Amino acid sequence: MRVAIIGGGPRGTSVIERLIARANDPNFALTRLARDDGHAPELHIDIFDPYPIGAGQVWRNDQSPWFINNTSARNNTLYTDAEVPLDGGPVVTGPSVAEWAEQIAPALPLADDPDFARELRDVSPWHKPSRRLQGEYFHWVFEQVRAQAPDWVHITTHRATVTDVRGTGIDPQVLTYLPTDADQTQTLLADVVVSAQGFVPDRLADDSVDGTALPARLAADLPLERIPAGASVAVSGLGATFFDFIGTFFEGRGGRFERDAEGTLIYHPSGREPRMFAGSRSGLPHRSQRLNGPDQYAAPSIPLFAPEATAALIEEHRNRHDLTFVDDLWPAFLAQAGTVFRTRAEHLGLDVDFEWERLVDPTLGRDFANADEWNAFIEEHFIREFISLSAPDASPWTGVHQLAGHLRALTERARIAGVFTSEAEQRYIERDLLPAANILASGPPSFRFERLAALRRQGFVQLIGPELRVRAEDDGYTAWSPRVAGSEVHAQYWLAGHQAWGTLSKTEDALLAGWLQRGEATLAPLGWPADARNVHSLAVTPQRLHPITEDGTVLTQRVVIGCVAGQYQPGAGQAAVPHSGGSFLAGTDIAAQVVWERLIDQPHAAENAGIAESNSLV
Ligand SMILES: Cc1cc2nc3c(=O)[nH]c(=O)nc-3n(C[C@H](O)[C@H](O)[C@H](O)COP(=O)(O)OP(=O)(O)OC[C@H]3O[C@@H](n4cnc5c(N)ncnc54)[C@H](O)[C@@H]3O)c2cc1C
The missing domain is CATH 3.50.50 (FAD/NAD(P)-binding domain)
Structure with missing residues (x-):
């Protein structure tokens, strides 16, 4: 049985971690069989990426130390916890990036590099790691997991771009890939293919x-x-x-x-x-995060966002699918945001009123008569930013930014739990809430x-x-x-410097372009004008993340996780945050579970198919 993982970034790495977690857990019958009875199934995991496996393209370690992660070290992990809605996989705890940087990295060879050594000396839970340090963490996780693989699980890394995957029905998939050090493509057979490709770039004009x-x-x-x-x-x-x-x-x-x-x-x-x-x-x-301190705030005393209230709200609507964003959440949010804003403004003696639209877009369509007028506007805007940064717990603006971040987190949890009424509701969230919340709560x-x-x-x-x-x-x-x-x-x-990736209809990625062209994948219906939001998602089954073809067939041998199927994985563009219950690790656990079930059903499918495999590059 062979699984091919396309994309060796954090998600691809996490799928392997989820597989090895199962392979090492004695509660899994297959694991016992492999250990006790000697009739071990063989699991071959092949992972493909032209960039270093573990870090992948975004977090590769050959980049400038001036490129940094916007997310704090303590809010970044590849390990599971009790809050992750797992698809049957075991919880395996491990260090966050902050814990790794403080306790483990200083003893690794990377600490001999003066740039890394300097960064490791300054590290704190709220440190924004350089992308290359973050990449070293992902690579370390990959190496840990590889070292923990039992002898019936074989992991092969390929520095290569996958250019095509063909095969439908129950036949093995034929993967075509181009190694970075070769000019000829090679092929490989796989029983299950997992696409974990991240943000794929758009074709350039x-x-x-x-x-x-x-x-x-x-x-x-x-x-x-x-x-x-x-x-x-x-x-x-x-x-x-x-x-x-x-x-x-x-x-x-x-x-x-x-x-x-x-x-x-x-x-x-x-x-x-x-x-x-x-x-x-x-x-x-975008509005900036606060100065020199935690980028998340104490849980607000506002009833809607108190952790118990959020959990109770989700439980109340679970299986009923009758929560509405427009009626149940949005008016309550606006009322509470208005109260917080006005109370804080009054306290600071500021003559400003709460206008949601102006918070999201401060110029609000205004024209400026000359550059001096525009520069005076920026000065005022920057003064407000500095108030927000230096006194975040008193600033009216930060109060609303914080609530917008909480509303985004609440809706993501509710979407993962599937409690909203309809897809239309979810599209309202994607079109109207998320871009605004990103401007207010995910700035530099x-x-x-x-x-x-x-x-x-x-x-x-x-x-x-x-x-x-x-x-x-x-x-x-x-x-x-x-x-x-x-x-x-x-x-x-x-x-x-603007975003130019994720528009799948004009993707540069040959594999996804081929799937779309042949109708083996389709774009998820967008509930809004195509130009309102630049990013598309493949249509996949919500529970198992299998792509759906043009004629409605579900391709059960393929799984798509992350941004490429982002409409079904709320928050797909963000890292896995400890204790957040987010979709990142939930999605990688689904992919591992699909592989695992296939391993139980047909442990030797690809090997028995009688089609010659190419040599793997290790
Ligand atoms: C510039 C940038 C900055 C970011 N900053 C942050 C941040 O500050 N905080 C945060 O939380 N998130 C950030 N993100 C989001 C980031 O994408 C996620 O945090 C995380 O990297 C997603 O992991 P992934 O494995 O799904 O995707 P990726 O990390 O993108 O990994 C996907 C991998 O797939 C490979 N791949 C794609 N197509 C193929 C193919 N056909 N064949 C072989 N390999 C292929 C790519 O080379 C890549 O290595 C940033 C993203 C970008 C692009």
Whole structure:
């Protein structure tokens, strides 16, 4: 019996952990059989990724230390706990990233690297790890799990891209893959195929790559060193990738941030940095997380979000599928958010009123007569941000941000428990709540915001305005905001820092494109105009995550986990958070359970199929 896992990032790694957890648990009959009776079934696990297995593409360890994880070290794990809604797999506890970084990593060879050693010295539960340190954790988990595999389980790693998987019905699947060190594809037979591909990039427009326009890709994939000192750079997008650019161009090129006597952060240039002109749809970064402390807050005393109340609400509606977001949750949320906002504003003597739409989009369609007016608006917005960061428990804005994060967590748990009335309800959540909650509750870490504020004050970074446009010229680019009169700037380079992955209808991934083209996979129906949200999900069965073909057949030998089937796995784009009951580990446990059931039914299917296998690369 052979399972092929496509994608060696955290999810692919977790599927293997879930399989080995079963293989080592004496409560599993098959495990006893293997141990006691000698008639061991053989389980072959083949995992494919062109990037290092464990870390995968996002968390690979050859990237700049200035690219960081937005999630705190204590909120990141690959191990299960009692809150994970498992599909029969055992709970196996293990360290979070914070525990690993404090207790285990200092004794590993990676601690000999000066950058890692420095980071490990500073680590705390609230530390935002560099992506490469995070990748070392995932890799460590993979190695631990591999070492714990019993002798009837064989794990083979392939540094390779899977370009096709064919086969329907009960026949083994034929996998075609291209190893990174070869120019010929190879094939392998597998009884079950698990797609754990993460965010797959969209195809690039033909004209989007040349020497001066760097396409929308992970910052780690862009030749940022090509941009010379003093160059002018237009940046579209103010999300995580924009902050990666800032890290690379300023501290990454030798600049330093220091506080002056009044505590204000000052940037000391190295002379090697470019000048950045940046904008986005809203013209402002997402609201920042709080300064120097926990990025989660004490459980609110608000009844709707108290942990017992959330659990009781889910229990009350379990199996009845009659909870509505629009009637049961949203009005209660708005009423409570309004009360929190007004009470805190009154307490601080601030003359501001609660307007949900304005919190989510501070410019709210306003046009600006000139750059001075726009800059004055930013100043005011940044002052509010600093109040939120430095006094989060008193700030009216933070009070609402916190509640939006709690509402998102509550709806995710309720969706995983399947208690909402209908799919239409869930689409309302995806279309209206989640983007707003992401803006309010998933912004940059506070130190990244503070650095941006310093760089902007000192003229190294200019925010251009909302609805950013960029036009190619003979000698570079013009960037401007149609909502800020006179905002045009000329730049020599253009860096696309906006999201350009996850739109499956134009995916660059040959495997998924092939499935869609042949009708072996379909897109989940979107309940809203296609352009309202850029990301699509494959249609899969909600319980077992099997893809559904164009003619409605359920392909039981394939399982799709993570972002590619994100509509069925709330919160698919986020890490596994300890004790959150989130969908990440629930999904990987489903994939392992599908493999396990197949192993019980047909332990030798692929081996007996009589089709020659290629040699595996180990
Ligand atoms: C730039 C960026 C920053 C992020 N920052 C955060 C953050 O701060 N906090 C957070 O919680 N989450 C963050 N995320 C979300 C992140 O995707 C998840 O936390 C997590 O990595 C998802 O794990 P995964 O295994 O599902 O996907 P991934 O980590 O994306 O792994 C999928 C793997 O599949 C491989 N793959 C894809 N197609 C194929 C194929 N055809 N053949 C072989 N291999 C293939 C890829 O190379 C990749 O390594 C970020 C994502 C990105 C892109």
